[in-house]
Amino acid sequence: MISVMTSPAVDVAPEGLPAAGPCVEDDLGWALGTVFRRYVKNSATALADVPGGPRGYQVLTTAGMDTPKRQLDLANRLGVDRTVMTYLLDDLERDGLVERQPDPADRRARLIVLTDKGTTTLAELEGRLAGVENDVLGTLDQAERVAFRSLLQRIATNSDPLDHPRDKCSIADELTGNKDSQGQ
Amino acid sequence: MISVMTSPAVDVAPEGLPAAGPCVEDDLGWALGTVFRRYVKNSATALADVPGGPRGYQVLTTAGMDTPKRQLDLANRLGVDRTVMTYLLDDLERDGLVERQPDPADRRARLIVLTDKGTTTLAELEGRLAGVENDVLGTLDQAERVAFRSLLQRIATNSDPLDHPRDKCSIADELTGNKDSQGQ
DNA sequence: TATTGTTATACTCTATAACTATA
DNA sequence: TATAGTTATAGAGTATAACAATA
Numbered sequence: 569m570i571s572v573m574t575s576p577a578v579d580v581a582p583e584g585l586p587a588a589g590p591c592v593e594d595d596l597g598w599a600l601g602t603v604f605r606r607y608v609k610n611s612a613t614a615l616a617d618v619p620g621g622p623r624g625y626q627v628l629t630t631a632g633m634d635t636p637k638r639q640l641d642l643a644n645r646l647g648v649d650r651t652v653m654t655y656l657l658d659d660l661e662r663d664g665l666v667e668r669q670p671d672p673a674d675r676r677a678r679l680i681v682l683t684d685k686g687t688t689t690l691a692e693l694e695g696r697l698a699g700v701e702n703d704v705l706g707t708l709d710q711a712e713r714v715a716f717r718s719l720l721q722r723i724a725t726n727s728d729p730l731d732h733p734r735d736k737c738s739i740a741d742e743l744t745g746n747k748d749s750q751g752q
Numbered sequence: 753m754i755s756v757m758t759s760p761a762v763d764v765a766p767e768g769l770p771a772a773g774p775c776v777e778d779d780l781g782w783a784l785g786t787v788f789r790r791y792v793k794n795s796a797t798a799l800a801d802v803p804g805g806p807r808g809y810q811v812l813t814t815a816g817m818d819t820p821k822r823q824l825d826l827a828n829r830l831g832v833d834r835t836v837m838t839y840l841l842d843d844l845e846r847d848g849l850v851e852r853q854p855d856p857a858d859r860r861a862r863l864i865v866l867t868d869k870g871t872t873t874l875a876e877l878e879g880r881l882a883g884v885e886n887d888v889l890g891t892l893d894q895a896e897r898v899a900f901r902s903l904l905q906r907i908a909t910n911s912d913p914l915d916h917p918r919d920k921c922s923i924a925d926e927l928t929g930n931k932d933s934q935g936q
Numbered sequence: 937t938a939t940t941g942t943t944a945t946a947c948t949c950t951a952t953a954a955c956t957a958t959a
Numbered sequence: 960t961a962t963a964g965t966t967a968t969a970g971a972g973t974a975t976a977a978c979a980a981t982a
Contacts, residue, residue, distance in 0.1 A: 570881040571813070572795045572806035596885045596901065597791060599908040604788040607781060611756045622756035629755070640963065649951060654965060676958045676963040697754040701780045706910050712903060717780065719892065719900040724783040726890050824940065833974060838942060860940040860981045 571598040607704045614696040618689075619659035623648070625697075627656055628690045631666055631680045638677045639668075665689055755782040791888045798880040802873075803843035807832065809881075811840055812874045815850055815864045822861045823852075849873055 611622050618624045626646050631637060636645075643653040657680065660666045665686035671677035682690065705713050721727075795806050802808045810830050815821060820829075827837040841864065844850045849870035855861035866874065889897050905911075 570878055570885065572792075572799065572809055572881065596888065596904075597795065597881070599901070599904045600788050600791055602908040603904060604784050607784055608756075611781065615756065625756055638963080650964070651952085651966085652950070671963095674959075674963080676956095678964075694754055697756065697781070701754065704780065704907070706907050708903065708907065715899065716903040716907070717783070719896060719903070720780070720783045720787060723888065723890050723892065723900070724786040822940080834941070835943085835975085836973070855940095858940080858982075862941075 571595050571601075603704065607700065610700045610703060611697060614700050615693060618693065619663050619665070620656045624656055624660055624665075625690075625693055627653075627660060627680075628665060628682065628686055628693070632682050632687065632690055637679045637681065638671060639680060640677075642680060660686075755779050755785075787888065791884065794884045794887060795881060798884050799877060802877065803847050803849070804840045807836075807840055808844055808849075809874075809877055811837075811844060811864075812849060812866065812870055812877070816866050816871065816874055821864045822855060822858075823864060824861075826864060844870075 608622075615622050615625050618628075620627065623646070627642060630642050630645055635641075639653050639657065640650055643650040646653075648656075657666065657668065661668060664683055667681050667683055668678040669681055671679045705716070708716060792806075799806050799809050802812075804811065807830070811826060814826050814829050819825075823837050823841065824834055827834040830837075832840070841850065841852065845852060848867055851865050851867055852862040853865055855863045889900070892900060
């Protein structure tokens with residue numbers, strides 16, 4: 569049997585034996601779901617005090633970049649609805665982590681910029697998340713971690729081992745003019 | 753930067769560049785999320801005609817086992833609320849895939865059994881999912897697939913390479929008296 | 937009194953639609 | 960007319976609570 573790990577509410581799904589299924593030797597869905605949920609859960613814990621949680625953190629990182637910073641750009645980049653972005657920014661701004669500034673080039677738009685507090689907060693959060701990644705990899709030794717990350721990256725990017733590592737940068741650039749769900 | 757892939761609505765999240773983030777070499781969260789979402793999405797597609805989708809499929813597999821079959825057992829095993837299980841079974845029974853039978857040992861309880869149609873349907877669905885697993889692994893060659901599955905399993909089960917493979921069976925057995933979220 | 941299963945209700949999160957102010 | 964952002968509303972999915980039947 570093959571276990572499908574889906575539970576819509578991934579963030580809160582029990583972590584112990586959900587769909588502990590029927591004892592198959594290699595059940596990709598089960599393992600993938602278990603590891604992913606563990607990562608999500610630990611991340612959410614590490615980012616509990618950030619307005620909007622992991623989503624809020626993503627907004628901070630994107631706002632800290634030098635590329636585009638308008639609300640709609642952020643929403644597209646993070647794959648969230650622009651109405652959701654409004655709420656996220658409301659919370660982040662209320663906590664003094666970001667600011668909405670008028671876009672001199674377009675009076676309809678707002679530019680999102682990190683405040684000083686936002687910048688220092690972001691740095692600290694990145695440290696926390698590095699710890700989470702480290703924990704998730706669990707008992708793997710150094711060489712195994714490298715191997716796993718490499719294989720996972722290749723799967724995620726659908727790249728061949730020969731390719732000069734086609735990282736997310738190139739992909740993101742490629743899709744700069746974002747659109748929802750570009751099929752699979 | 754480290755990207756946290758969380759979006760609560762994992763099943764429907766865009767797959768292309770969500771949180772395509774800031775071009776880090778190895779971003780575990782991003783890769784994990786991307787692969788997991790791809791798996792979930794493809795599974796959902798493969799199981800679209802099953803009442804309850806992936807969840808319904810899980811109920812079928814568990815019902816097809818010889819261990820416990822009462823509604824509450826199924827709910828615990830799959831990590832869903834018992835009220836959700838009621839709706840799930842309503843749909844599956846309406847389609848003639850499972851039956852609710854009175855438990856001779858406890859007149860409060862109902863035993864869930866697969867119908868003949870449910871059994872044949874289940875077999876076919878497993879075939880579809882094997883295909884999904886195969887697709888998700890993408891460009892990896894055979895040896896790499898084995899390596900990846902092995903590492904992922906070890907991470908998921910937190911087992912050491914030396915351990916006589918401590919698979920989900922032993923874990924499930926261990927937790928037979930299920931409880932929510934066994935910490936992490 | 938506790939437990940199985942059902943039903944009804946409330947809550948959370950997300951998307952849809954309508955609105956404003958610009959372009 | 961189209962777009963950026965906001966707000967209000969409705970929808971899907973889940974959990975909570977109350978209930979009936981049985982232990």
